[in-house]
Amino acid sequence: MDSLIRAARRLPLSGKLGLGLVVFWIVVAIAGPFVAPYPPGSFVNEEVFAGSSGRFLLGSDFLGRDVLSRLLSGARFTVGLSAIAVAIAASIGTGLALCAAVGPRWLDEILSRSMDTLISIPSKIFALVLVAAFGSSIVLLTLILALTYVPGNFRIARSLAVGLARLDYVEVARARGEGRLYLALVEVLPNMMRPLFADIGLRFVFIVLLLSGLSFLGLGLQPPDADLGSLVRENTSGLAEGALAIIAPAVAIASLTVGVNLLIDAATQGKAE
């Protein structure tokens, strides 16, 4: 914990800003619904697309609901689903990458070929095909988000793992008679964590953008559930009046993704230069 705080102190200003935004959104995702002033679904304001006021900090939406309350509950979906999806994507991608690195040659060959094929389908196109085929219930949507970014994570993790698996200390462990599982989990995996985390952070950003994009198109989270992208979608009619109801959730998504990007950039830069 102490070393984490010290590492955070050493970050450049942009990194501190990023870290602040990330922590803020984690807290909002966890605590948001408890501090929301109104239930997210209730009609509390007669006026639609009202501006900011003391009672409604972020105004009201197209049906007169409180934007702040809806944003607080929407953030939980955006952050939560994306975090689960990136965890699944990284587990599958990195798991397969470790298999490819310590397993037999033919396995590496098959895995790499199939991932190369999947990676040559642009990710948003891939996600659209998956949504068309399977629909977008919450569970399937999360799996689709995860599946879309498995190939990318596999590619990075494999190149890290293959590089490490060739090093002498792994060879020594192999000669010692250690099993493949031991090699993968004890010798290789711990030494690739740092660059792997940077990749996971980037994929988290991609997943947040993909989820928000899908919801914005009406293909993501389905009502009555609403993530930040859905909030932008349902309030598009307020665009002409510049309603807070459409700007606030869009800015919220951007502050989350930009925050993660700044943090990763700052955290990896110290290493690179």
Next chain:
Amino acid sequence: MSGTAPAARWRGPARLVAQRVVLALFTLLLVSAVIFTISGLLPGDAAQELLGQGATSEQIAALRHEMGLDRPAVVRYLEWLRAIIGGDPGMSLVANKPVAEIISERLPNTLTLAALTTLFSVPFAFLVGITSAVTRGRTTDRALNILTLAMVALPEFLVATIAVLVFSVKLLWLPSITIVPQDPTPGEFLRAYAMPVMVLGVGVIAQLGRMIRAAIIAELDRPYVEMARLKGVSQRRLIFRHVLPNAVGPIVNAMALSLSYLFGGAIIVETIFSYPGLASLMVNAVTSRDMPLLQACAMIFCATYLLLVLIADTVAILANPRLRQG
């Protein structure tokens, strides 16, 4: 090497390019199998879905037979593939028109949008990349780094929303939906495309600019740059005559990647501006579960992506003098 005939000099690269073409075609074949498996085989029974819950099993079996769903998966895939390659992917289930007809109306629009965005973005991306690389580590570079880092993370609909608010709502300069009139004057044309191109450009410029910076910096660290500097070559000449030609490979690769990013962006941008392109068509196909249309759109996007990568690879091979010696 100066003694070899020109034809022999190009034999090496030609073989490499031919290999890449074969590999790209093979990948496209695998991609088509993936797309067909996901969208054609896995989603369950289209006949069941068309007829609904109340249908008897005889009715379903009859429709399955009529639609050819009772044949083995491989046969169905091969037939689908032949139809796609032949340029006739079947009838759209929703519009009741041939898919090919719908797509041929929409494809030119998306190509125009992509071409204009590329024309607009690439010069800015070079400007950002080169400026950043030559001021490496200094304030300009760091500011550009943070700016582009933020730009790549912005959702397209935020950029579009802000653009509409500023240019359509407040300034009343540009229309908030993109309607290109028949036979537009150059002014009308620019007005119609200004917003979607700007919005798409934000992401492309940032992403491409960052990759150009990385490609140039990788070259700047090589010994020949030191040599040229010691020789007294000016900064401008160093970048344009020495570094950029050597960085062509990574840069064209970066361009192919960011253009593929453009497809993803186009999905959102075409929808927001109600622009009748291929990406918004694909979104409609997903909403209405119009599988033949969806499959055709997906294949066009994948084929274009593979083509861009292939072109980038080819340029990189031809630009590399070391490969040119046969």
